[in-house]
Amino acid sequence: MTPPAPPQRRSAESVRDTPTRILDAAELLFVDRGYAATSVRAIAERAGVNLGAAHYHFGSKQALFGAVVERCFAPIQEQRNRALDALLAQSSQPSVREIVEAFLVPLSASPAAEAPRLIARLFGEPTSISQPLIEAQFGPSFERFTEAFQRALPELEPTEIRWRFHFAIGAMVHTLATAGPISAPSVSRHDAIDRLTAFATAGFITPPDTPRAQEKIT
Amino acid sequence: MTPPAPPQRRSAESVRDTPTRILDAAELLFVDRGYAATSVRAIAERAGVNLGAAHYHFGSKQALFGAVVERCFAPIQEQRNRALDALLAQSSQPSVREIVEAFLVPLSASPAAEAPRLIARLFGEPTSISQPLIEAQFGPSFERFTEAFQRALPELEPTEIRWRFHFAIGAMVHTLATAGPISAPSVSRHDAIDRLTAFATAGFITPPDTPRAQEKIT
């Protein structure tokens, strides 16, 4: 689909090419309202292009959504995989916290500011729309991280590992989706990721059967 | 709004009254597809009633959604508050795990099987729709639990308490939303809540500043 790196001049306020403008507008609206509540008309309007152009370039609303998701996911997944590669290269057995960080930090370093919130939206869409995209974009990296967690926590059953990863992803998605609707006043994304890293790491490394063991601290 | 407990005969397959049938159908479809992707037409069709009846009884799609949410939330919030009351009555200082359980267990004991998934859906909707409903149904109980956590973990700053509660809610919502899209094979809800309780408790009680302290277990 994506042509081999179009010229993409980046002068500050230059007019980007039409597909990019459509993608930008679509990303913003999909993040804001979700898939079903966003119309292609509204996207075209915000992008300053004609409705017909959107269908010409992307074919359908669903395909446009897929393109937006892919553009957001790709760099984050790449960073995650690179971070995990680096970890495995420097140590045969990285700590749980290091693996968690490799998974979460790319979110706060993402170039597209709206990317994390789009991820959160994606998980909220009906499975008919989200499932294939999640599998395609997220699946491979998910398996790699699951293996890494398993090696770091050999005393946990594979099922338990997957559940805990599932919980961590849930906390992540919810945190990205809402800058704190019920929670604290909005803080920097970096701060939130730091706190989440500590929370998720603690959840991962807690003993499986006797969760009352470390009840009281200090 | 709700009339004073209508007769509601409950013979196994008896025809429930029209508003109830509409609510049932709406709950099922909202859970399945989300708010925006669900039409009042589809709801009326599935309920076996006419389109006009839905608008007569509930006024608008948004009001119908609100009614569905309230019907699902009310019993769970009641159970949560009762569980917290019981805890505070029997001990001046319940443990973190007990508070987490008081918050989570009502989800697996909910009468309406679809209620938890509706909660998850609600959090995924655009804030213009979800925010008022979340505040109204969820807010008061949220404050009570936040206070309880704060008393159980006096060494944590209030901001940190709210973040950790936020993470726990995220893990909960994500778990309820998906019976494991990426995660393990679908297990009983009770089992999932048990595992989540252990995970969230560990996240809550981890020391704030030195998260590497308890890195390796066993």
Add this chain to the structure above:
DNA sequence: GTCTATATTGGGATAGAC
């Protein structure tokens, strides 16, 4: 209280001009 019919709006998609 429930249904029929309809008003009105907005959506996705396409054909064809430029």
Add this chain to the structure above:
DNA sequence: GTCTATCCCAATATAGAC
């Protein structure tokens, strides 16, 4: 490659018959 105009359908909501 982009825009205009339009088709067709589905949506919310309402007015009025029964």
